[in-house]
Amino acid sequence: MAIIKRYIKKNGQKKVCYQAQVYVKGFRLKCKTFKNKTEAYVWHDKQKEQFLKNPSEFYQEKESIFFSECFKQYVEEAFPLLKPATKQAYEARFRYFTKGPLSTINMEYLNAKYIHTWINWLKKHHTAKNKRRKTFRHELQLLSAILNWYRNFVDEDFNIPITKQHRQLCHYKPVPPQRPDYYARPEELRDWIKWLKEHRSNPIYWQLATFMVLTGARVGEACGMCWDSIDLKYKQARVIQRMGWDHNTKKPYLEETTKTSASVRVLLLSSELISVLREMKEESENEMALLFTDKQGEALRYNAIQSAFNAGFKALGLPWRSTHILRHSYATGALIATKDISSVQASLGHTSSRMTEKYAKVIALLNNGVAEKTAKFFDIFNKQKVSE
Secondary structure (H helix, E strand, C coil): CEEEEEEEEECCEEEEEEEEEEEECCEEEEEEEECCHHHHHHHHHHHHHHHHHCHHHCCCCCCCCEHHHHHHHHHHHCHHHCCHHHHHHHHCCCHHHHCCCCCCCEHHHCCHHHHHHHHHHHHCCHHHHCCCCCECHHHHHHHHHHHHHHHHHCCCCCCCCCCHHHHHHCECCCCCCCCCCCCCCHHHHHHHHHHHHHHCCCCHHHHHHHHHHHHCCCHHHHHCCEHHHEECCCCEEEECCEEEECCCCCCEEEECCCCCHHHCEEEECCHHHHHHHHHHHHHCCCCCCECCECCCCCECCHHHHHHHHHHHHHHCCCCCCCCCHHHHHHHHHHHHHHCCHHHHHHHHCCCCHHHHHHHCCCHHHCCCCHHHHHHHHHCCCCCCCCCC
């Protein structure tokens, strides 16, 4: 017997439901979801009673379906509902599922051993020799999404056989541990923005870098921002859309949505950033135009942004090769300056403070008096005055 509390997403909101599962001798025979716990218990007890009266009714043969058919159904039914960026990321990995050891496996017999064999097959794939590839973690995540969809919409009795061992096996090349100080210091950012000013003919790159450093906005949010979202008088910017880039052609496209619901937010702009934006505003005549464009007035390509940013990092001997380091740096700097994690979380658009803590790597520095207060509490050297 098992009554499991679950959460389902409906109309963008999380709702609680209860899943009743009927087990007999360790095997799950039936499963059904209810809105409240009482209904789940009543149904479960009734099913258990019926099983004791007539066990043969519960053991019904299921229609066999192969993984290739399951994958085809997933692509037809679930795939069109995904966001464009997710679609492109998944499409690039479809070849690992259409051809391979999993395609001929019956879903009824799919277990951890078959997934283990599939991961070993991935490691021998010709794409595994790519210098930049160190893991097949994203391929395993896509498999998990397919199997979750199969359990939710096709077979409720299906158990997903992905284990922790599989996640470990996906990493087949040694990856150096991430530095604990994964953020750029103020002096490093100043030198880097200065380098972009002096060595890039288009000033848009140092302006974009300044905007990202001082707001913590994602590169897609910054590139997708229009002038009608900027209020120079009240020093605010509204994040309501983002720029995406095609996985194959690298062409930019504007999405009238954000990464998550929490990403829709208002950014408070500093006086220094307002002065930069005022200069940019004088050159722009269209209120609906994008803030950051190339010399032809078109949206910036991500590979052009990354190339400009990385050239500066490399020239100054800095270890980073990603635009996302600016978001980490903002989170860390804002947390050190304000010591208010809830405000930093709101400005970054995170759904939880745990994610903000991952971005801000110096949580321990926020309370510098912890050592002094602890020593005073224990008073090992008996320095406190004892009242008579």
